[in-house]
Amino acid sequence: MSLRILYGGTFDPVHAGHLAVARAARDTFGVPVHLLPAADPPHRGAPGASARDRADLLALALAGEPGLAVDERELHRPGPSWTVDTLRELRAEAGPETPLAWLLGADAFRGLPSWHEWPALAGLAHFIVAVRPGHETENLPAALEAACTGRWADSPLALAAAPAGRLFRLRLPPHPASATELRRRLAAGEATGDWLAPAVADEIARRGLYRAG
Numbered sequence: 060m061s062l063r064i065l066y067g068g069t070f071d072p073v074h075a076g077h078l079a080v081a082r083a084a085r086d087t088f089g090v091p092v093h094l095l096p097a098a099d100p101p102h103r104g105a106p107g108a109s110a111r112d113r114a115d116l117l118a119l120a121l122a123g124e125p126g127l128a129v130d131e132r133e134l135h136r137p138g139p140s141w142t143v144d145t146l147r148e149l150r151a152e153a154g155p156e157t158p159l160a161w162l163l164g165a166d167a168f169r170g171l172p173s174w175h176e177w178p179a180l181a182g183l184a185h186f187i188v189a190v191r192p193g194h195e196t197e198n199l200p201a202a203l204e205a206a207c208t209g210r211w212a213d214s215p216l217a218l219a220a221a222p223a224g225r226l227f228r229l230r231l232p233p234h235p236a237s238a239t240e241l242r243r244r245l246a247a248g249e250a251t252g253d254w255l256a257p258a259v260a261d262e263i264a265r266r267g268l269y270r271a272g
C-alpha cells in the first residue's frame with residue numbers, strides 16, 4: 060500500500076516556503092501530498108485570517124500544481140485541530156497497514172513534546188521533518204531525543220515499508236519564508252517579494268486580508 064503524506068499547518072497565509080516543502084516531499088517520495096489547514100490552531104493566537112480564507116488561499120496556491128491537494132477535514136471538525144485526532148481519523152479510514160506520514164518543519168518538530176497526546180503520535184504515523192533555516196533537526200530536546208532514538212530512516216523506502224513510527228529528514232534548499240514576517244509586511248504595506256504566489260497576493264488584496272488594525 061502506498062504512503063500517504065499529510066502536511067498540516069495554519070497556512071496564515073500559505074507561502075513559498077510551504078510550497079517548497081510540499082514539492083520536495085512529493086518528489087522525494089513520489090506520492091501526492093495532502094495539505095490540511097488547521098481550523099483552530101492550538102499552539103498560537105487567533106490566525107490573521109479565517110479558516111475559510113486560509114483554505115481558499117491554499118487552494119489558489121495549489122491550482123495547477125500536480126500532486127498537491129487541500130484536505131479540509133480539520134475545518135469540518137469543531138474545537139481545536141489536534142493532530143492526534145486528525146491522524147486517528149485518517150488511520151481509521153486507511154486501515155492499520157497503510158503507511159501514513161505527517162510532514163512538518165524542523166521548528167514544529169522540535170516542539171512536538173508540547174502537542175496534545177504526543178506519545179500517541181508515533182503509533183499513528185511516520186514523521187517527515189523538513190529542514191528550516193535557524194532550526195536544527197539534531198540536538199533535540201531530551202524528551203524528543205529519547206523518543207526518536209533508533210527511529211531515523213536513511214531511505215524514503217523505509218517509510219513505505221511500515222505503517223508508522225519512523226522519522227525521515229527531508230533535505231531541500233532552506234527557504235527563508237515565514238508567515239509571521241509575511242503578515243507583518245502585509246500589515247505594513249511592504250513588498251512581499253516572491254514569497255506569495257501571484258494569485259494568492261491578488262486574492263489577499265481583493266479580500267482585504269492582513270491589513271493593519
Ligand code: ATP
Pocket residue numbers: 067068069070071076077080162163164165166167168189190191192234235236237238239240
Ligand atoms: P511562522 O512563519 O509564523 O512560524 P509557519 O509558516 O511556520 O508560521 P504554519 O503555517 O503552521 O506556520 O507552518 C506549517 C508547517 O510548515 C510547519 O510544520 C512549519 O514548520 C513548516 N514551515 C513553514 N515555513 C517553512 C519554511 N520556510 N521552511 C520549512 N518549513 C516551513
